[in-house]
Amino acid sequence: MKGEGQSWPVKCTNPIDIKVLADYWLxxxxxxxxxxxxxxxxxxxxxxxxxRELIALAEGVRELARSGSLRMIVSETFLKSxxxxxxxxxxxxxxxxxxxxxxVTAEDDILIGRLAxxxxxxxxxxxxxxxxxxxxxxxxxxxxxxxxxxxxxxQESITFAKAAPTSxxxxxxxxxDETGSxxxxxxxxxxxxxxxxxxxxxxxx
Amino acid sequence: MEIELxxxxxxxxxxxxxxxxxxxxxxRMAPRIRLYGLRHLRDVHASEDLTxxxxxxxxxxxxxxxxxxxxxxxxxxxxxxxxxILDLRRGAQRKERLLEQFGPDLLGASxxxxxxxxxxxxxxxxxxxxxxxxxxxxxxxxxxxTSADVASFLGVSEANVRVMRHRAICQLRDCMGVTx
Numbered sequence: 001m002k003g004e005g006q007s008w009p010v011k012c013t014n015p016i017d018i019k020v021l022a023d024y025w026l027x028x029x030x031x032x033x034x035x036x037x038x039x040x041x042x043x044x045x046x047x048x049x050x051x052r053e054l055i056a057l058a059e060g061v062r063e064l065a066r067s068g069s070l071r072m073i074v075s076e077t078f079l080k081s082x083x084x085x086x087x088x089x090x091x092x093x094x095x096x097x098x099x100x101x102x103x104v105t106a107e108d109d110i111l112i113g114r115l116a117x118x119x120x121x122x123x124x125x126x127x128x129x130x131x132x133x134x135x136x137x138x139x140x141x142x143x144x145x146x147x148x149x150x151x152x153x154x155q156e157s158i159t160f161a162k163a164a165p166t167s168x169x170x171x172x173x174x175x176x177d178e179t180g181s182x183x184x185x186x187x188x189x190x191x192x193x194x195x196x197x198x199x200x201x202x203x204x205x
Numbered sequence: 206m207e208i209e210l211x212x213x214x215x216x217x218x219x220x221x222x223x224x225x226x227x228x229x230x231x232x233r234m235a236p237r238i239r240l241y242g243l244r245h246l247r248d249v250h251a252s253e254d255l256t257x258x259x260x261x262x263x264x265x266x267x268x269x270x271x272x273x274x275x276x277x278x279x280x281x282x283x284x285x286x287x288x289x290i291l292d293l294r295r296g297a298q299r300k301e302r303l304l305e306q307f308g309p310d311l312l313g314a315s316x317x318x319x320x321x322x323x324x325x326x327x328x329x330x331x332x333x334x335x336x337x338x339x340x341x342x343x344x345x346x347x348x349x350x351t352s353a354d355v356a357s358f359l360g361v362s363e364a365n366v367r368v369m370r371h372r373a374i375c376q377l378r379d380c381m382g383v384t385x
Contacts, residue, residue: 006290008361017372018371018374018375018378019367019374021367022370022371023367024244025244026345026349027244027353028351038241038283039242039279039280039283041237041241041242042237042279042282042283043279044236045236047302048236050242051240052240053383054380055243056322057327057377057378057381057383058345058346058372059322059324059346060322060324060327061342061343061346061347062333062346063324063332064324064327064328065346065347066347067341069328070328070331070339070343071332072274072336072339072340072343073336073340073360074340075340075344077344077348077350077354077358078303078343078344078347078348081348094382104327128247129312140336141336142335142336143336143337143338144336144337144340144358145360146358146359146360147360167323177377197359
């Protein structure tokens with residue numbers, strides 16, 4: 001008999017495409033296709049292992065999102081879902097050209113900046129993160145947005161914010177045209193005051 | 206020498222009363238049932254309960270030679286899983302009494318379900334995704350939103366969302382060193 005942990009059978013002559021496995025996990029397959037996938041999975045541990053890896057990846061992404069440590073554009077649905085899961089959301093809304101006094105506390109789970117902007121007639125938008133002198137440090141390219149929305153909802157990494165000393169960050173939304181040129185949509189200043197214990201400035205090794 | 210039993214031979218040995226064959230059945234089928242349960246119940250503990258219930262049902266049936274075509278063991282287990290999930294959804298009671306009776310024999314079928322992931326590496330991989338792809342995977346796996354919901358947020362077609370999702374998953378697998 002085979003030992004524990006060994007697959008049975010060990011070879012798969014017709015492995016399920018990873019895209020199909022993803023759709024299976026997401027319950028997005030039609031009934032007959034889903035049944036065929038399940039029949040295969042009950043005969044093939046190799047594909048079962050691949051599905052487990054996919055689930056682990058999905059769970060890993062979920063944990064990352066839950067940790068609030070990703071800097072990314074999110075939707076209202078994302079915020080609603082986070083609130084329903086009991087996460088504490090700290091939000092700041094900034095008008096075009098406006099500045100906001102902000103902080104985070106140990107209890108906060110998610111940090112959100114709402115950047116007001118006119119998004120109509122725009123093809124592509126980049127979000128530039130700049131230092132207090134306005135010099136671009138990082139750029140989120142081709143961010144998702146809805147033309148009908150009146151703002152972009154940006155999640156800042158809560159891990160970064162909790163570690164950050166009192167400082168000023170400038171966010172800049174720009175539309176990018178066909179030639180790759182930037183056109184300003186809005187600039188937003190976040191004056192972050194540290195409320196957690198820690199060094200007064202970033203430590204550089 | 207290690208002998209790999211076919212499903213049919215395994216079924217016949219269980220019918221003949223071989224306890225070691227029952228243990229092998231658990232080793233072979235438990236991971237598959239657990240995976241099925243996780244997909245349909247979305248809960249590790251519920252999936253574990255389902256696995257134990259199914260194994261009890263299957264062993265009972267095989268001890269009494271109720272499977273007419275022994276080579277079709279996998280189909281039999283899958284069919285039992287489907288029926289049990291249906292029953293669960295109809296609010297059927299769990300088989301606590303049988304679990305008490307058979308539970309200790311099934312402990313060996315337990316396994317660590319998920320491969321362990323390096324979360325720090327995954328964070329780096331997710332950060333390297335394009336903005337839209339990152340949004341798609343987070344909305345998909347964190348919010349459990351359908352392609353239609355994500356498409357509505359992004360202002361693109363559902364087909365486009367599926368392409369982005371697939372591309373992102375492939376990139377994450379590559380970045381995490383998953384080669385299978």
